[in-house]
Amino acid sequence: FFGCVAEGCDWLQAGNAAKNRVLRHAAHECKHLSTELRKWAITQSAGGSLGSKLEPHTPSPSPACSSTLTAGPQSIDKPATKLSIQHDFTELGKKEWQDKLDFCIVKLICVNGLAPNILDSDEWKEFIQVATKSKLKATPSDKFEYDYIPNEAARVQHLTVEALHQHHNLTFTFDGSDTLGRDSVYTGHVTTPDRTTYFLSFKEGTNESHTAEWVKSFVLDSMDIVGREHFAGTCADSTGNTRKGRTLVKDAVPTVMALPDPCHHIHNTVKDITNLPEFQNMISVLRAVIKHFSHSNFGNKLLKNAQADDEVTKGLVKIGKTRFATHYSAAVALDRCFTNIQNLIVTKAIKPKNKEMVDTITGQRDSMVFKLNLLQYTRIVDPLARSLWSLKAQESTMGDVYLFYMAIGAELKDLFEMGEKRTGIDVTLAQKITKIFNKRYREFIDATPDDPYFTTLYLDPRFVGSDIFKKSGTIPTPVIVLPAAQPNSITDEAQQAPNPKAYRRAKKALLQLLRNEVQMFGDHKESSSIASLVKMTGASGVTIKNEFSVQLLAYSRREFPFTDPIGAQTVLQWWRSLVTHPKARVLAFLAVKLYSVLPNSMPDERWGSTKTRTNTPLRNHQKVSTLANMIQVGDWYGKHMVSLYLSSRAASDSFDVHRKQKMIDPSLMLASETYLGSEVMAQIPRACCLILQMLVWTFLMPWAQMLKRMWMMKKLVTRQVQQVGFQTLSCLFQKQTSRTLTMTSTLMHSC
Known part of the structure; x- marks a missing residue:
């Protein structure tokens, strides 16, 4: 037996302590291992992956660590294998071929969410035999599940961290979900300012209580993989533990903004409106209609035929548990199909059993009231639903x-x-909806720490001086009161801005962000995001604050250097162009941070969709680590990497096209392959140049290709000959090569 050395880990296994078994547990499964040992295990696993053997940029394990892990019975030296020319051309070539094939299979399985056990089927084995002409054998699924995929996931993890180290102002989003095996898992994604998302971490918490402290620990541990100073914000939904967990993370890292997810918040607003008593009868009939046509294939077919006659292309929409604004989508669909459904019921083509549904749709007065309620509901919820769907975008700010x-x-x-x-909306209903919206607005916009939403829009150059800021809502009480240089300097300064109230609100939030960044610089120095700004301003907090006040007022008044139009740029690109400007750099630094943060947690929602596709009912015993590893590898090669075959094929195709063009068009040969000096070429007529180059291409290139092949053969044979001791053959080969070179040089001289 062998087990894990981490304190509190009860992992115990029978059999041999194989390297891949130990590393798989240490890198992906153990929740008690220290950060240093986990990083070491990930590096070791990454070094043994197929990608590390076949692709150049790969982390390799250090010799010291390798010797430590492989010490023992498995490190016994084996007798040296006698090498031969046949061995190099067959065994080594087949091994490399097998690795390339298995690597492609790893990507095929993970990117498309396939079950690894299909590799054990007779059909797959037959496919491998036909594809390789019986020269290779199919690798069993256990090798992929327990060796190849975990090692490749470790390599992807290492490459992900390397990529994220190049960025600041990252956003960490997280969410929790369940598998079909009733296992709980939290996932974490990191999004760069350019909106590239990476799957960074996961944590299984089946046997643990997901308290706010547990969430805080998961988020901070995940951020530590890259470095806390690289992050500018966190985002998640607003359940009890995640909301409090975000607050605890904010207390631990003040420079990180704690953001609730707007999509979930707007969805909850829609849910509150849907639950109003005024809409309950309409929702009840809506559910009954969807239920009937979901269970009746005959009725569904009749409805489709009726819609086809009326040129209606879309049908009913089911109410889903995990869909945003799902009742709105179902209501819009029913309104679209209402006339066809009413005709089917009136003509007795279908006979629903729900009496309330039949009476409501067929009754003259009841149907009019129902359609009015349906129209009112969709009209009220429409701006909420459309805003929700828009804010799901990866490019939202x-x-x-x-x-x-x-x-x-x-x-x-x-x-x-x-x-x-x-x-038809009475005053009572309007007041209820207004109360719901105002409550949700205050919870989300005004109660979020640092007031990021209002401040970010204030720094949009397209809205400078806009009337939208005149009614900016409740201004939160400042956390820290900053000392002013003069008693009424802030008041007098704000009066110079177009919207004094909005100016004060934005300045208060921006000063707090700036103070947090300066404090982070004191802890992390060169690795903090504000390090370059501190160097430019002379490392003085007073200088930074004074520059900020002047620049914010100049921006609010549309003065230089904030006068350039944004044009086709994004707001982030516009501010990035001002980062080094001495009269805009402090404000530009803060604006870049605000516009770099992703305000939604949709990366984790998309991970949940991928999980549902991968963790099917037939695979309900799938381990969380296996599921996460497959999704991580699939996400990397499906989104961030180009297939080796496609890239090499594209390169070869472009070379072949260029080669064919050169063979057809002699002018391309003159431009790209000049064998004679430019001065000589300028003195010879163009026709002679063409003739000379065609002769060189016709007679010299075959000899050059032959020489290249002979030199390659010499190197290969010489290596083998030195091992078996045939020195005489090597000497003869060298003499033959020298003679060939002499003949070639003579021919070139004559040409």
Whole structure:
């Protein structure tokens, strides 16, 4: 038996302590191992992956660590294998071929979410025999599941960390979910300012309570893999433990903004509106209609035929548990199909058993009331649902969040101002919806620490001086009151801005962000994101603060250097161009940070969709580590890497096309392959140049290719000959090569 040395880990296995078994547990499964040992295990696993053998950029294990792990019975020296020319051309070549094939299979399985046990089927073995002409054998699935995939996942983890080390202002998003085996797992993703997302970490917590402290530990441990100073924000949904966990992370790392997910928050707003008593009868009938057509294939077919006659291309939509604004989508679909469903019921083509549904749809008055409620519901929820779907985008910013919330409020206000006679929405219902929206708005916009949403939109140059900031909402109480140089300097300064109230609010939040960054510089120095700015300003906090005040006022007044139009750039690109400007650098640093943060946690929601596709009911005993490793490898090679075959094929195709063009068009040969000096070529007529180069291409190139092959053969044979002691053959070969070189040089001289 052998087990894990980590304190608190009860992992115990029978049999031999094979290297791959130990590393698989240490790198992917053990929750009690120290960070240093886990990093070491990941490096060791990465060094033994197929990708490390076949691709150049790969972490290799240190010799000391390798000798430590392989010491023991497995490190006994084996007798040297006698090498031969046949051995090099067959066994080694087949081994490399097998590794390349298995590496392609690893990517095939992980990118497409296939089950590894298909590799044990007779059909797959037959496919390998046919594809390789019976020269290779199919590798069993256990080798992939317990060796190749975990090692490749460790390599991907190492490469991911290397890629993230090149960035600052990263966003860490996290979420929890369950597998079909009733195992709980939390996942963490990191998004760069350019909106490239990487799967960084996971943690199984089946036997643990997911308290706020547990969430905090997971987030901080994940951030430590890259470095806390590289992060600018965290984002997750607003369940009890994640909301408090974000707050604890914010307390531990003040430079990291703790953001709730706007998509979940708007979805909860839609849910509150859906649960109002005024819409319960409509929702009940909606569910009954969807249930009937979901269980009746005959009725569903009749509905599709009726829609085809009326040129309606979309049908009903089911209400899902994990879909955002799912009741809205179902209501819009029912409104689209209502006339066809009503005709089918009236003509007795279908006979639903739900009496409430039949009476509501067929009754003249009841159907009109139902359609009115359906229209009211969709009209009210429409701006919320569309904003939610827009904010799911990977390119969304915190400024977009505030802008969409303002748009939702304006749309609802305009709707309610139309009056009950035009909309059918009475004052009581309008007041309830207004109360729900205002409550959710204050929870999300005003209660979020650092006031990031309003501040980010304020730094959008397209909205400088806009009236949208005149009604900016509740201003949060400042956490720390900054000392002013003069008693009324802030007040007087704000009066010079177009919107003094908005200016004060933005400045208060930005000063707090700036103070946190300066404190981070004191702890991490050169590795902090503000290090370059501190160097430019002379490493003085007072200088940075004074520059910030001047630059914020100049920006608010649209003064130089903030006068350039944004054009086709993004807001982030516009601010990046000002990072080194001496009159904009401090404000640009803060703006770049705010616009670099991803304001939603959709990467983890997409991971959940991939998990559902991979963790099928037939694979309900799949371990969390196996599932996470497959998704991590699939995410890397499916999104961040180009297939080796495709890249090499593209390169060879471009070379072949260029080669064919040169053979057809002699002018390309003159431009790219000049065998004579440029001065001589300028003195010879163009026709002679073409003739000379065609002669050189025709007669000299075959000899050059032959020489190249002979030199390659000499190196290969010489290596083998030295091992078996045939020195005489080597000498003869060298003499023959020298004679050939002499003949070639004579021919070139004559040409």
